[in-house]
Every structure is written in structure tokens, then in C-alpha cells.
Amino acid sequence: xxxxxxxxxxxxxxxAAVTGYAAFDSPSxxxxxxxxxxxxxxxxxxLVCPAPSTSDIAETSYxxxxxxxQGAASGGKALLQAAxxxxxxxxxxxxxxxxxxxxxxASGGDASALLGTADxxxxxxxxxxxxxxxxxxxxxGLQGVTCxxxxxxxxxxGAGTAAGRTDYVHLTxxxxxxxxxxxxxxxxxxxxxxxLGENVTVKPHAxxxxxxxxxxxxxxxxxxxxxxxxxxxxxxxxxALDDKAGGxxxxxxxxxxxxxxxxxxxxxxxxxxxxxxxxGDDDADLKIRLASPGGLIxxxxxxxLHVKSGMTAAVDLGDVTRGxxxxxxxxxxxxxxxxxxxxxxxxGKGDGRETAFIPATAAVGTRATAAGNSAKGTTLALTAPGxxxxxxxxxxxxxxxxxxxxxxxxIRSGTTQxxxxxxxxxxxxxxxxxxxxxxxxxxxxxxxxxxxxxxxxAFTVQTLPNDHGLVAVPETEQDVSVLLK
Numbered sequence: 001x002x003x004x005x006x007x008x009x010x011x012x013x014x015x016a017a018v019t020g021y022a023a024f025d026s027p028s029x030x031x032x033x034x035x036x037x038x039x040x041x042x043x044x045x046x047l048v049c050p051a052p053s054t055s056d057i058a059e060t061s062y063x064x065x066x067x068x069x070q071g072a073a074s075g076g077k078a079l080l081q082a083a084x085x086x087x088x089x090x091x092x093x094x095x096x097x098x099x100x101x102x103x104x105x106a107s108g109g110d111a112s113a114l115l116g117t118a119d120x121x122x123x124x125x126x127x128x129x130x131x132x133x134x135x136x137x138x139x140x141g142l143q144g145v146t147c148x149x150x151x152x153x154x155x156x157x158g159a160g161t162a163a164g165r166t167d168y169v170h171l172t173x174x175x176x177x178x179x180x181x182x183x184x185x186x187x188x189x190x191x192x193x194x195x196l197g198e199n200v201t202v203k204p205h206a207x208x209x210x211x212x213x214x215x216x217x218x219x220x221x222x223x224x225x226x227x228x229x230x231x232x233x234x235x236x237x238x239x240a241l242d243d244k245a246g247g248x249x250x251x252x253x254x255x256x257x258x259x260x261x262x263x264x265x266x267x268x269x270x271x272x273x274x275x276x277x278x279x280g281d282d283d284a285d286l287k288i289r290l291a292s293p294g295g296l297i298x299x300x301x302x303x304x305l306h307v308k309s310g311m312t313a314a315v316d317l318g319d320v321t322r323g324x325x326x327x328x329x330x331x332x333x334x335x336x337x338x339x340x341x342x343x344x345x346x347x348g349k350g351d352g353r354e355t356a357f358i359p360a361t362a363a364v365g366t367r368a369t370a371a372g373n374s375a376k377g378t379t380l381a382l383t384a385p386g387x388x389x390x391x392x393x394x395x396x397x398x399x400x401x402x403x404x405x406x407x408x409x410x411i412r413s414g415t416t417q418x419x420x421x422x423x424x425x426x427x428x429x430x431x432x433x434x435x436x437x438x439x440x441x442x443x444x445x446x447x448x449x450x451x452x453x454x455x456x457x458a459f460t461v462q463t464l465p466n467d468h469g470l471v472a473v474p475e476t477e478q479d480v481s482v483l484l485k
Contacts, residue, residue, distance in 0.1 A: 039366075039470040041072040041124035048235025049080070049114035049147035050170035050249070051207055052106065052132045053139065060132040061105045062114070063372035065396060065432035066098040069124040069469055076120015080104070080128060083113040083172060084205045098122060101371055101399040101432050113172045113207035116147065125469035127432070129372035131460065133451060138166055139241030141354040142451050144372075144460030145249035150174050150233040154252040156225040157275040157312065158342040158357055161213045164243040169225060171200070172207040172235040179232030185216055186224040186277055190310045192216050202234055209239070222314040224277035224340070245346060246354035248460050253359035256280070256338035260360035263327040264381030264446030264461055265320070267418065269345050270353075272317040274328065276341040278307045284337035290320055291327040291383045296414040305330075307339055325418040327383040327444065330360075347457040356448075356461045363442035364391075364435050365466030370447040371432040375423050377450040380433055382409065383416040387441030394436070395422040399429030411443060435464055 052060040064078060078095045092114055093104030098121050106112075118126040128147040134140045150172075159167050173179045183197030194215040202208055212225070227236045241247035254260065256279055265272055278284040284307040289296045299320050307313040320326065330341060342359040370380075373395075382391055394406045402424030409419050424431050437443045445464040452458065 038473050040473050041069045042469060042471050043073050043123055044117070044119045045123040045126045046149055046174060047116040047126065047128050047147040048150055048172045048174055049116070049128060049130045050145065050172060050235070050237045050239070051113040051209060052111045052130060053134050053143065054111065055134055055137060057135045058132050059105070060111055060130065061103060061372070062092055063101050063103050063129045063399065063430050064093055064095045065101045065369060065371040066095065066118065066122045066124065066126045067367065067369055067434045068099040072124050073120045076118065076122045078116065078118035078122040078126060080114050080116040083115050083207050095122060100397050101430055103399045103430060113170070115174045115205065125367060125369055125467040127369045127371050127467060129370070131372055131449065138243050139247035141246035141456055142449060142458035142460045143248050144449055144462060145237055145251060146462045148235055150235045152229040152233050154227040154236040155340040156238045156250050157253055157277050157340050158250050158344050159212060159223045159225045159238050159240060160221050161216065161223060162219050162221040166241040167212045168209040168239045169212065169227065170207060170209050170237050170239060171202050173202040173204055173232060174235065175232055176204050177232060178203055179234050180230040181234060182228050182230060183210065183215065184226040186226065186310060186312050187218060187220045188222065188312055192218050222275050222312050224312045240357065242355055244351065244353065246456065246458065248356040250342065250357045251359050253340040253342050254362050256340050258332045258336035258338055260330040260339065260341050261327060261383065261385055261444045262341065262343050262358050262360050263383045263416065263444040263463060264358060264448060265326045265328065265343065265345060266347055266448055266459065267321050267323055267325050269321055269347055270319055270349055271346040272320050273314060273344040274305065274317060274341065275312060275314045275344065276305060276307045276339050277312045278309050278337060278339045280338055281309055282335070282337045283308050284339045285333040286330045286339065287333045289329045291329050291385050291414055291416045293324050293415055293417060296329065296385070304333055325381060325416045327381065327416040329385045345461070347459060352455050352457065354456050354458050356459055358446060358461050359463060361444060361463035362465040364437055364445050364464055366470060367434060367436045368445060368464035368467050369432055369434045370462060370464055372449065373431050373433055375427055378421065379418050379448040380421040381416055381418050381446050382411050383444050384411040384441050385414055388413045389440035389443045390438040391443055392436045392438050393419065393421055394434045395424050396432040396434070398424050398427040398431045401428035402426045402431065408438065413441065
């Protein structure tokens with residue numbers, strides 16, 4: 001790429017054209033670039049929602065929200081519609097204004113993957129929540145996922161092909177050209193032969209759901225799925241369903257790192273299972289600690305986990321939270337070896353069990369938002385493993401009415417709190433929660449939604465990483481090439 005000096009306006013346009021919405025405000029940006037660049041609201045965002053359950057008794061709702069962002073462009077719109085739909089196709093939902101949620105639904109076997117775009121004032125921090133209630137059958141319970149941007153690599157520790165599991169890898173291509181994808185599987189003994197997972201073609205503006213047991217004859221409870229894109233880009237998520245213990249979406253874990261945080265384990269969890277994978281050439285030894293309301297503690301009998309290179313390791317932590325809020329914190333015992341990890345969390349017992357997943361996640365950073373909340377059945381978990389932090393949480397107006405509300409919380413070092421999140425006054429419909437760290441150490445967050453029906457403690461957990469609503473833009477006449485590396 002030719003090096004050139006650009007004005008602020010030209011630099012913004014060049015960055016938007018090259019990187020779209022994704023690679024902004026991230027820890028990987030160079031220090032020099034961060035210091036020299038201003039941060040401005042993004043002007044376009046794209047999201048992909050996987051196809052929900054095709055069960056005739058499944059009911060799926062979508063909630064869209066864009067937080068009001070100072071300095072955002074005026075005008076614009078957000079649109080969410082079925083993959084493959086023409087421009088004249090019927091949108092699932094059309095948000096009216098930033099700061100107010102919009103809701104839509106799709107029920108029964110005709111539900112499909114969705115593609116979304118937002119520009120202008122609707123783009124910075126745009127988030128869409130997909131939530132499905134399945135009354136009975138495989139995967140019954142509550143399934144939830146935050147719609148995400150397309151990318152070229154994903155890690156999913158926690159998938160499975162064991163008897164009773166029905167796991168699908170959902171791949172959605174939002175672009176005008178085909179994408180070519182490889183799906184690799186790693187079990188307790190290393191890589192698993194899966195030739196049918198190579199060179200998978202996903203057509204433009206289309207989505208495929210690939211059943212994991214069709215890729216291998218091996219039946220294992222704890223697998224790590226690696227999705228890598230040879231050409232193009234896709235959105236990816238794993239739908240993990242169990243015949244007897246419900247199921248949920250397994251979102252992609254945070255990029256491999258030596259230290260990881262998995263926030264917001266429900267305090268009444270009856271079983272918590274940690275699954276980890278080391279993608280590099282070295283084994284990893286991880287120290288396991290629980291960030292509880294009282295501070296960091298080491299689970300008795302589960303002080304550490306050894307993860308062999310290229311192999312999936314798992315450990316059952318039982319009811320590790322013991323009735324209190326908690327988050328898992330993984331740090332190296334010696335050398336810093338990158339790993340990926342997720343938790344499989346169970347509530348209830350026997351035939352009344354329900355399952356959800358908590359992948360390792362990045363810190364909230366500047367801001368994160370969770371849509372689709374209700375006055376009852378929403379739990380917001382905040383943890384600050386590295387130092388005390390102050391956090392502002394804002395409840396939006398309701399999708400059908402209500403007045404926004406804000407509260408500020410102090411999260412002590414090494415603790416997790418299930419905070420009493422604000423609720424809009426006069427709430428009608430659903431609302432969004434926006435988390436903004438005000439001072440102190442990095443904060444990690446997740447949101448749990450609950451629903452009760454037929455005696456099953458149905459729930460789903462979504463982590464809250466940075467919403468990437470801001471883009472680093474060089475000062476006038478600053479060379480932008482450093483930001484494009």
C-alpha cells in the first residue's frame with residue numbers, strides 16, 4: 001500500500017472503506033497509533049444473526065438498540081432482514097431512533113439467518129439480540145445470542161458430538177461473493193480427522209448449518225471447533241443442543257491469550273465445566289480462580305488445569321459459585337501461553353436441567369450494550385479482577401415506552417457483583433443496558449436472561465465486550481498507514 005498523508009476527512013473515509021466496522025478500539029492497536037489518533041463514531045456497522053431453531057414450537061424475538069453517541073453522524077437507518085432477501089424484502093425490524101429499542105419476531109420452521117446494516121446515527125454501538133424459547137424437545141429452554149460482525153477466524157471450545165448432543169456450526173456469508181471455510185475439530189487426544197469440514201463453500205448472502213457429527217465418527221463430550229476462512233468472511237456460531245439438558249448458543253471465545261476472564265456464572269449453577277484449548281506449540285498451565293463477591297478464591301481441588309498443545313482439556317468444577325455471584329479468572333502458573341476457553345453451565349437437576357455457555361471475553365473497554373432485557377429475569381454481572389473500578393450502567397427507554405435511568409457502581413478489586421441494574425420508569429416492552437467504565441481497572445461483564453416454564457430454569461448468558469462504536473482516526477495531515485497495519 002502506498003504511504004500518503006491524508007486530511008481528517010479523507011483519512012476517515014479511507015479507514016471506513018478498508019476496515020468497515022470491525023477492527024476499531026482494540027487492544028491490538030499500536031500504542032503510537034492510539035496516542036496520535038482521535039476517536040470518532042463509526043459511520044457504518046454490519047451484523048449477522050444465525051438461523052434460530054426450526055422447531056414448530058420455537059418462538060424467536062429480536063431486539064435492536066443503538067446507544068446515543070456524542071458526535072455521531074446525523075440521519076441514517078438500521079435494517080435487519082432475512083439472508084438472501086432482496087432490497088424490497090420485508091425487514092424483521094426497523095429501528096426508529098437511537099436510544100430506543102426496536103423489537104421483531106420470527107416463529108416456527110421458516111425462521112432464517114438475518115443480515116443487518118446500520119449507518120449514520122444508528123451505526124455506533126449497534127447491537128441486536130436473538131432470543132428463542134423452545135417449549136419441548138432437543139434443546140428445549142432459552143437460547144440466546146448476540147448478533148456479531150463477520151470475520152475470518154473463530155474458536156469454539158465447548159462443542160460436542162457425544163450421544164445426546166446435536167451441535168451445529170452456523171456459517172453466514174453477508175457478502176456478494178462466495179466464502180470458503182475450513183472447520184477443524186480438536187478433542188482430548190488432538191486433531192480429529194474431518195475431511196468434510198475442508199473447503200466448505202458458503203454462497204453469497206446465504207447461511208449453512210453444518211451438523212458436527214456428520215464431520216466425524218468420533219463421539220466426544222468436549223471439543224474445540226476452529227473455523228477459519230480461506231476466502232471471504234463469515235459470521236459463525238455454534239448451536240449446542242442436548243436431548244436432556246436443554247441447550248444454547250455457544251458464541252466464539254475471545255482470541256487466544258495467556259490470561260482469560262469468563263464472567264457471570266449464575267449463583268445457583270449446579271454444575272460448571274471448564275473447557276480450554278492451546279492452539280500453539282506449547283502446553284499451557286493455568287491457575288484457576290473464582291472472582292466472588294468477597295474476592296479471588298481458589299476452588300478446592302481445582303487449583304489448576306494443564307492444557308496440552310493441540311488438545312482440548314476439560315475439568316468439572318461442580319457448583320463452584322456456592323450460591324454467590326462469580327466469574328472465572330484464568331492466569332498462567334508460569335509461562336504465558338495463549339489459550340481459548342469457555343464454560344458450560346447447568347442450572348437445575350435431573351429432568352429439570354438447562355444449559356448455557358460463557359466464553360472467555362474481552363473487557364468492556366469504552367462501552368458495551370445488551371439488548372432484550374425485561375423488568376424481571378435479567379441479571380447483570382460485573383467483575384474487576386485486576387483492580388477496583390467505577391462503572392456507569394444506563395437503562396434505555398423501553399421498546400414500547402418508558403424513561404431511561406442510570407446508576408453508578410463500584411466494583412472492588414478481584415470481585416464479581418450481580419448488580420441491581422436500573423430499570424426504565426414506566427417500562428413497556430423490553431429495554432437495553434449500556435455499561436460504561438468510568439474509572440479504575442478493566443471491567444468484564446455478562447448479562448443473564450431467565451424464563452420459567454414447565455419447571456425448567458431456562459436461561460441464557462451473553463458476554464459484553466467492547467461495542468467498537470468508535471474508530472481511531474489520525475489527526476489532520478497525520479500518516480494513516482500505521483492504523484491500517
